[in-house]
Structures are given as structure tokens and as C-alpha cells.
């Protein structure tokens with residue numbers, strides 16, 4: 001790619017604010033070992049997770065996205081009335097109809113702007129980010145909030161040690177707007193492999209298998225996962241998408257300053273960066289505290305990085321994720 005390409009973002013839309021929210025309640029591995037046949041040692045060595053945040057039964061899930069959105073707006077010095085597009089990435093909606101986005105739009109007081117949910121497994125946030133940036137670039141919106149919010153604690157089987165130990169609740173948000181200059185989105189590779197749709201699913205509760213006494217009794221409303229299959233697929237998918245997004249951006253992998261990967265398993269993250277030959281100090285990891293928060297995982301990690309003052313203007317970030325579907329992808333941007 002020509003040096004000229006490197007100076008011109010593919011989409012001159014940048015992130016101008018970040019925010020995140022984690023519920024107060026923390027569940028440790030030792031807490032889980034009180035009622036499951038598991039141990040802190042097993043969970044730590046297999047996944048890197050030590051704790052996760054869990055939404056209390058009395059808390060309303062949309063509150064997480066609202067709080068994260070408010071924090072992103074405050075950081076970007078904007079008010080809800082400045083936002084005319086809200087895209088919410090989530091896997092399990094607040095209600096089957098009308099989903100999550102209207103609840104968050106109402107809570108934020110967004111007025112008459114557009115809002116919609118985006119579902120693409122744990123890669124949903126990246127899909128929503130690319131959609132929002134493209135819509136702004138095309139003149140369909142001025143300013144967008146993109147939120148990833150997830151309360152999978154309400155859909156895991158707390159008796160299934162192979163899944164429930166992996167997930168946590170939380171939300172993350174970014175504010176996006178068009179800006180002149182070098183900052184913006186440099187490369188996007190969104191992908192999918194639908195032959196792998198059985199690796200992670202909640203079988204019942206949709207139109208194929210609506211809720212009934214039988215589905216509830218058979219535990220079909222819980223998240224089911226083929227952990228080994230996902231593990232095997234994850235590294236290859238994220239590596240492929242990252243290489244493709246970097247090629248589109250006209251960048252080498254060495255030019256990436258920060259990799260913000262989906263936090264599903266520390267071993268997956270380590271294998272990914274080893275395969276891409278990216279030094280570990282460039283990789284953002286918070287899985288030990290927050291576990292896998294699905295669509296919220298990248299915006300939470302990004303917000304923590306930004307608030308720690310570690311991202312400098314001009315730096316190159318690669319955000320990469322995989323998940324149910326199997327949807328995966330990488331977005332590369334210049335801060």
C-alpha cells in the first residue's frame with residue numbers, strides 16, 4: 001500500500017468519548033467453588049479469570065448501557081441531544097420485543113434519533129462500530145453512540161461449570177463523530193462462518209423453539225457451548241481478520257500500537273498475539289477482573305485503556321473479536 005493511503009483514513013470518523021459500567025457485585029472463583037465442583041486454580045489456569053461482575057436480581061439490565069453511554073458522552077463533552085444514532089450490540093435483548101436499544105434511548109433521553117440493536121455474537125460491538133462509522137461518513141447521522149451491553153449471567157446455567165465460570169456482566173460505550181485529520185477507521189474486516197453456528201447458542205426462546213414448559217424443564221433457555229471447538233476456531237478467525245484489516249489499512253502488524261481483543265480466554269489471547277507476533281505489552285487484558293462480557297468486552301477494555309491515559313493521538317489500535325454465529329472481525333483505527 002502507498003504511504004498516502006496510510007495518511008487518509010478509510011472512514012474519517014473517530015471515537016471522541018468512551019465509557020463503561022460494571023455492576024457492583026463481584027463473584028470470585030472461590031465463591032463459585034462454594035456451589036460448583038470447580039476451583040480457583042482450575043479456572044485461573046484454564047481461562048485467566050479470577051473475578052467477574054454480576055448484575056443483581058433487582059437491577060435493570062439496560063441501566064448498564066445507560067451508565068456506560070452517559071460516561072462516554074461526558075468524556076466527549078456532549079449531551080444526549082447531540083446524538084442522532086444509537087446502535088446497541090447485545091446477544092440477549094432486554095425484552096424479545098422491542099429489544100434493548102429503545103430502553104437505553106429512553107434512559108439516556110435521546111429524543112428522536114435513530115436506534116437499533118445489532119446482534120453478531122461477541123463480535124456485535126465491532127459490527128455496530130463499523131455500521132455507525134459508515135452511516136456517519138455517508139451523512140445519515142452526525143454523532144453516534146455505540147454500546148455493547150450484556151447480562152449473560154441471567155442466561156448461563158449456574159449448575160454447568162463448563163460455561164458459568166466464564167462469563168460476567170457489564171457495558172461499554174463509545175461516542176463517534178466525523179473529524180477532519182488523520183484519526184479514524186483505517187481498516188475493517190468483518191467475517192462469519194455460519195457452519196459453526198452450533199458452537200454457542202441458546203436453543204429456545206426464539207421463533208424456532210418458543211418458550212414452553214418442556215423447553216424450560218429441559219434447560220433449553222440456558223447458554224450452551226462447545227468450548228473446545230470455539231477455542232480451536234477463535235485464534236485462526238481473529239488472526240485472519242486482523243491481517244485482512246491491516247492489509248486494507250496499508251499497515252504492517254508491527255505498526256499496531258494496541259491490540260484490544262475480545263476477552264474470552266487468556267490462553268486464546270496469548271495464542272493470538274503469538275501467532276501474529278505482536279509483543280504482549282501491546283495487548284490489553286482485563287479478563288482476570290471482568291471475565292467474558294461478550295459484546296461489552298472490547299468497549300470496556302478500550303475505556304479502561306483510555307482512562308488510564310495510555311492511548312496517544314496518532315496511535316494505531318486493532319480491535320478484534322469472535323463469537324456466536326460464528327461472527328468475527330477486526331477494526332483498525334487511528335486514535
Ligand SMILES: CC(C)(COP(=O)(O)OP(=O)(O)OC[C@H]1O[C@@H](n2cnc3c(N)ncnc32)[C@H](O)[C@@H]1OP(=O)(O)O)[C@@H](O)C(=O)NCCC(=O)NCCS
Pocket residue numbers: 037038039042043046047122161162163165166200225226227228230231234264265292322323324
Ligand atoms: C471452556 C474452556 C475453558 C475449557 O478448557 P479446556 O482446557 O478445553 O477444558 P476441557 O473442556 O478439556 O475440560 C477438561 C476437564 O475439565 C472439566 N471442567 C470443565 N469446566 C470445569 C470447571 N469450571 N472446573 C473444573 N473442571 C472443569 C471438564 O468437565 C473436563 O473434565 P473431563 O476431562 O473429566 O471430562 C475452553 O475450552 C475455552 O475457553 N473455550 C472457548 C470458550 C469461549 O471462548 N467461549 C466464548 C466465546 S465468545
